[in-house]
Amino acid sequence: MERRFFFRAMASGVLAARLSPLVENVYGASLFQPDISENNPVKRFGDGRDWFFENRFGMFVHWGLYAIPAWHEQHQYRGRVERAEYAKLTAQFNPKKFEPERWLDLLQETGMRYLCFTTKHIDGFCMWDTRQTKFNVMNTPYKRDILGMLAEACHKRNIPLCLYYSIDDGNHPNYPSEGRHHEIPPQPGDSPDWDKYLEFLKAQVRELCTNYGKIHGFWWDANVPEYKDTSINDMIRQLQPDAVINNRGFDDGDFGTPERDFERDESVSFNRPTEACQAVGMESWGYRADEDYYTDRHLIRSIDRYLCRDANYLLNVGPMADGTVSQENVDILKRIGRWYHSVKESFEDVKHVPQMTTNRNVALTRRGQTLYVHINKEPQGNSVKLPPMVTLPKSAVLLNDGRKVETIANLTPADHVSQWPVLRLRNLPANEMANTVMVVKLVFDSSIK
Numbered sequence: 001m002e003r004r005f006f007f008r009a010m011a012s013g014v015l016a017a018r019l020s021p022l023v024e025n026v027y028g029a030s031l032f033q034p035d036i037s038e039n040n041p042v043k044r045f046g047d048g049r050d051w052f053f054e055n056r057f058g059m060f061v062h063w064g065l066y067a068i069p070a071w072h073e074q075h076q077y078r079g080r081v082e083r084a085e086y087a088k089l090t091a092q093f094n095p096k097k098f099e100p101e102r103w104l105d106l107l108q109e110t111g112m113r114y115l116c117f118t119t120k121h122i123d124g125f126c127m128w129d130t131r132q133t134k135f136n137v138m139n140t141p142y143k144r145d146i147l148g149m150l151a152e153a154c155h156k157r158n159i160p161l162c163l164y165y166s167i168d169d170g171n172h173p174n175y176p177s178e179g180r181h182h183e184i185p186p187q188p189g190d191s192p193d194w195d196k197y198l199e200f201l202k203a204q205v206r207e208l209c210t211n212y213g214k215i216h217g218f219w220w221d222a223n224v225p226e227y228k229d230t231s232i233n234d235m236i237r238q239l240q241p242d243a244v245i246n247n248r249g250f251d252d253g254d255f256g257t258p259e260r261d262f263e264r265d266e267s268v269s270f271n272r273p274t275e276a277c278q279a280v281g282m283e284s285w286g287y288r289a290d291e292d293y294y295t296d297r298h299l300i301r302s303i304d305r306y307l308c309r310d311a312n313y314l315l316n317v318g319p320m321a322d323g324t325v326s327q328e329n330v331d332i333l334k335r336i337g338r339w340y341h342s343v344k345e346s347f348e349d350v351k352h353v354p355q356m357t358t359n360r361n362v363a364l365t366r367r368g369q370t371l372y373v374h375i376n377k378e379p380q381g382n383s384v385k386l387p388p389m390v391t392l393p394k395s396a397v398l399l400n401d402g403r404k405v406e407t408i409a410n411l412t413p414a415d416h417v418s419q420w421p422v423l424r425l426r427n428l429p430a431n432e433m434a435n436t437v438m439v440v441k442l443v444f445d446s447s448i449k
């Protein structure tokens with residue numbers, strides 16, 4: 001018998017059975033539990049907020065006055081611009097080419113399922129027709145309720161809409177601007193009064209949760225004073241019961257918001273609903289004319305790592321001052337979208353099953369007898385081992401392009417100490433696909449061992 005077939009026979013049969021207790025000792029019996037449902041620690045809400053778990057990939061949009069200087073969404077703060085000077089930008093805000101439908105086309109083409117939009121960033125400029133301050137889009141040459149236009153377009157396509165809102169406010173005289181992080185220093189005409197500011201904020205939140213139809217989420221940011229008050233989220237829940245609320249507001253909310261990949265352990269599952277966020281640009285979330293961009297590989301790996309682990313992912317673009325998304329941003333999303341569409345079944349209705357292999361260079365997701373192997377760290381070579389698995393799948397396909405993947409279970413020289421054969425995925429196009437995440441779909445006949 002040819003050596004390779006000899007080992008294949010050993011792996012799927014006699015030897016595998018004989019070595020099984022040894023392997024259980026080495027890797028721990030839990031690896032072999034066919035039912036891995038207990039490894040899904042993220043509890044669903046059990047109410048209308050569960051839309052969040054069914055629509056995992058979303059588009060974040062940072063857009064406001066700051067698109068005009070085209071440098072950073074915190075232009076006022078990071079550029080040390082006086083409030084009065086910054087406010088002059090309103091005279092130039094006239095995004096004649098803004099067509100919400102085009103944004104939504106891009107969102108859907110990328111495979112995204114929901115939108116999170118900056119209604120007010122830390123500069124305090126409001127992208128809706130608010131009665132609470134004049135510093136809003138109606139007092140610009142454009143004079144149209146941008147949020148209203150966007151909400152209407154989202155509702156028409158049944159795209160869940162979430163609202164970003166900054167607590168820090170560089171325009172409001174009652175907000176206590178003290179020059180803390182993300183805060184401008186005190187400005188002429190200020191009259192800091194936190195209680196009054198909170199009244200203003202609550203009135204704005206009420207408008208946002210009342211005037212734009214169904215809202216699916218509230219995305220707080222920049223609670224610089226670290227103020228706690230559960231009554232504000234209570235109000236949102238009363239007005240918009242299906243809205244998921246993030247953890248950057250006045251209490252812990254519904255979900256965590258890891259940002260730009262600042263994460264310690266990439267292999268762990270999350271124990272509460274989570275939505276990671278990331279921008280396509282390396283420094284800014286708003287449009288930056290001379291932005292430096294992440295590689296497709298960096299973004300794709302990041303998206304894969306979170307979606308594998310039952311987390312949501314918001315990928316951000318910053319439209320330009322004219323209301324369109326730059327070609328560079330569009331091209332990035334199109335490339336990400338091509339990858340996402342090819343592998344998305346590996347994120348849908350699956351469980352993250354890190355315990356099934358000791359190989360930490362891959363992530364595994366599973367639906368019944370189908371296992372998805374996400375090769376989301378550098379493949380050092382064209383083969384991937386999945387210790388301690390030895391069962392050969394009945395089929396193995398590379399989702400990225402549909403090609404068949406060679407599988408074998410045998411003893412490799414590196415494993416001579418344990419003498420344990422191992423399932424290997426061979427001849428992967430690792431050089432050709434060095435800039436993406438390969439996902440291999442394995443379908444097994446019987447229980448996976």
Ligand code: GLC
Pocket residue numbers: 073074221259277285
């Ligand atoms: C960062 C940026 C902020 C942006 C946010 C989105 O915290 O500083 O401007 O809105 O990310 O998550």
